[in-house]
Amino acid sequence: MTTRRDFLKAGGAAAATGVVFCSCGLLQSAHAQQPTRQKLPVMVDGKRVKTIDVHSHCQFHETSALLGDTPPISVRGVDETYVEIDKRLAAMDAQAVDIEVLSINPNWYDRDRDLAGKVVKIQNEKLAELCASKPDRFAGFASLTLQAPDLAVQELETAVKKQGLKGAAIGGTVNGVAFSDPKFHPVWAKAEELGVPLFIHPQGVPELNKQLAGNGWLTNAIAYPVETTIALSHMIFEGTFDRFPKLKVIAAHGGGFLPSYADRSDHACLVNPKGCNPEIKLQKQPTEYLRQIYFDSLVFTPEALRHLVAQVGAGQVVLGSDYPFPWELHPVDPILATASLSDSEKADILGYTAAKLMNIEV
Known part of the structure; x- marks a missing residue:
């Protein structure tokens, strides 16, 4: 098994030559010139x-x-999801991250209510305890038993009011049921009432696994952004954001593919009116809803970040790394390197917007 430490050690040697080896068999330049971190x-x-x-x-x-x-041991960083505080703090220091908002990917939606509820209870208690041990470095998103919305409402209220957690992390669907389904309305209403964000992190699209089999880990590289794109699109087109205008949603991985091709959404019902429900009358153009969704900055390059900001607005973007998975080990650097951003916009993305969203004192 190759651990993340082995990976970083090898990466240091590779960086000296200006190249990084990818498990896909690709050889690529890391940077024309190594930047100052x-x-x-x-x-x-x-x-x-x-x-x-x-x-x-x-x-x-x-x-x-x-x-x-x-967990799949081949995925780099998976062993470090079990937090050892000193190691995690050292990694955060190396990434120039002051505070991590921790979350747990929901892999309990397909379990029965009692087991899932027990899992969520333990996780929220443990996460609250971890955050309380270092409140200047850690905050947390609660887990929810979202397949049982009535229980999820109780869990969210307890997490925010009694455990000090800052919102909740959810998947991109619940066993194939879109978040726009009315069964989830009580959860969104509670999040809106509490004024806390929901962090959408996709889990994959099993229906696509056969088509995505083969080289490139496409079940993650493609299916994860696709799932987020579908989740947000349903919430837009089914009127969820109209029904809950103060709902705060943060979408992982820069919101998937939606911000990259958002304008297509504005034309779909014009081209095929029968493909749209005439009883759902949106209050805005589909692309306008992007201005009330938040997106993490995990799009890797200054040019990609420039485009994301152009689509959604600088005030809707917040810092994201996906740590300990080594997608972006220096998440601050692309933000500082994006020349199209003003200093105030950079400061907002780096921390001020997230602090306001989650009531974190800075």
């Missing part, structure tokens, strides 16, 4: 900015055992 404290226009990473993962041995969970 941002360190803590992060300064923008001479002012200290506390950076807040809204997309970082953890899990707990107790609930993994209950679920019989066996």
Whole structure:
């Protein structure tokens, strides 16, 4: 098994030659010139900015055992989702991240209510305990038994009001049922009432697995962004965001593919009116709803970030890394390198917007 530490060690040697080897068999240039990596404290226009990473993962041995969970050992970083505080803090320092908002990917939606409820209870208690041990470095998104919306409402209220968690992390669907389904309305209403965000993190699209088999880990590289795109599109077109105008949703991985081709959504019902429900009368153009959704910055390059901001607005983007999975080990750097952003916009993306969203004191 190749651990993340082995990966980083090998990566250091590769960086010296300016190349990185990919498990897909590709050889690519890491950078034409190795950049200077941002360190803590992060300064923008001479002012200290506390950076807040809204997309970082953890899990707990107790609930993994209950679920019989066996994470794929081939995925780099999976061993470090079980947080060892000193190691995690050292990694955050190296990434120039002041605060991680921890979340757990929901792999219990297909379990019965009692088992899933037990898993969620343990996870929220453990996560609250972890965050309380280092409140200046960690915050957390609660888990929810979303397949039982009535229970999820109770869990969310307890997590926010009693455990100090900052919102909840949810998947991209619940066993194939879209979030626009009325059964979930009580959960969105509770999140709106509490004023806390819901972080959408996809889990994959099993129906596509056969087509995506083969080289390139397409079940993640393609299916994850597709699932987020579908989830957000249903919430837009079914009127969920009209029904809950103050609902705060953060979409992982830059919102999937939706912001990259959002304008197509504005034309679909014009081209095929019979493909749209005349009883659903949206209050805005589909693309306008992107201005009330939040997106993490995990799009890798300054050009991709420039385009995301052009589509959704700088005030809708927040810092995200996907740590400990090594998708972006230096998440602050692309933001600082995006020349189209003003200093105030960079500061907002790095931390100020997330702080306001989650009532984190900075």
